[in-house]
Amino acid sequence: MQSEQTILARVNEIFIDVLDDEDIQIVKATTADDVEDWDSLSHIQLIVAIEKDFNIRFTADEIESYSNVGEMCSAILARVSE
Amino acid sequence: MLSYKENYSLDYTLSQEIQDSFIDAFKDTNPIHINEDYAKSKGFQARIMHGNILSGFISHFVGVEFELENIVIASQSMNFHKPVFVNEILRLKVKVKDYLESVKVYNVSFKFYNSENEKVASGKLLLKRV
Numbered sequence: 001m002q003s004e005q006t007i008l009a010r011v012n013e014i015f016i017d018v019l020d021d022e023d024i025q026i027v028k029a030t031t032a033d034d035v036e037d038w039d040s041l042s043h044i045q046l047i048v049a050i051e052k053d054f055n056i057r058f059t060a061d062e063i064e065s066y067s068n069v070g071e072m073c074s075a076i077l078a079r080v081s082e
Numbered sequence: 083m084l085s086y087k088e089n090y091s092l093d094y095t096l097s098q099e100i101q102d103s104f105i106d107a108f109k110d111t112n113p114i115h116i117n118e119d120y121a122k123s124k125g126f127q128a129r130i131m132h133g134n135i136l137s138g139f140i141s142h143f144v145g146v147e148f149e150l151e152n153i154v155i156a157s158q159s160m161n162f163h164k165p166v167f168v169n170e171i172l173r174l175k176v177k178v179k180d181y182l183e184s185v186k187v188y189n190v191s192f193k194f195y196n197s198e199n200e201k202v203a204s205g206k207l208l209l210k211r212v
Contacts, residue, residue, distance in 0.1 A: 044210065060186065
């Protein structure tokens, strides 16, 4: 059974892989302002990797509505629990 | 939903003219690309073409052949499996795997084959609608 914590851990692994930074430790409150290499290009790569890993699809409106990583993880949890 | 072809196939010739232009532009005069004897001494059958010339073909595909306009390359990776030589004809096969509406990106893979149908290079692209 997935929880927000397990989702967050998987998302953290994706951040580490995409941004090639073993030291990244995201939390629910993390935003792009908190991660040095999270720019417009890596944002695309992160979303592509997250959609692939969880086998889900977001809309542009959904992505824009998330104010931090936690909100995105909640959305992922809801999607994979359907 | 935008409609687009999923598979493309184009032939490109690795002409001497293209290599000359590449060297003129980027000054990569590594002897393995321009000196036949040196290349043979390193175990190649002939001097090998610059692998990044293939990136130029990718650029042409994205900018001219891909049917959807207003596209830029957001990300590109390429692996080189076998050397390529002057005057070889390469077949580029492109597969548009999916379109991610969330970030307006086409997820694309590509492979180059030589005339022996051997895979000489392969890679991935993220093409961003702008």
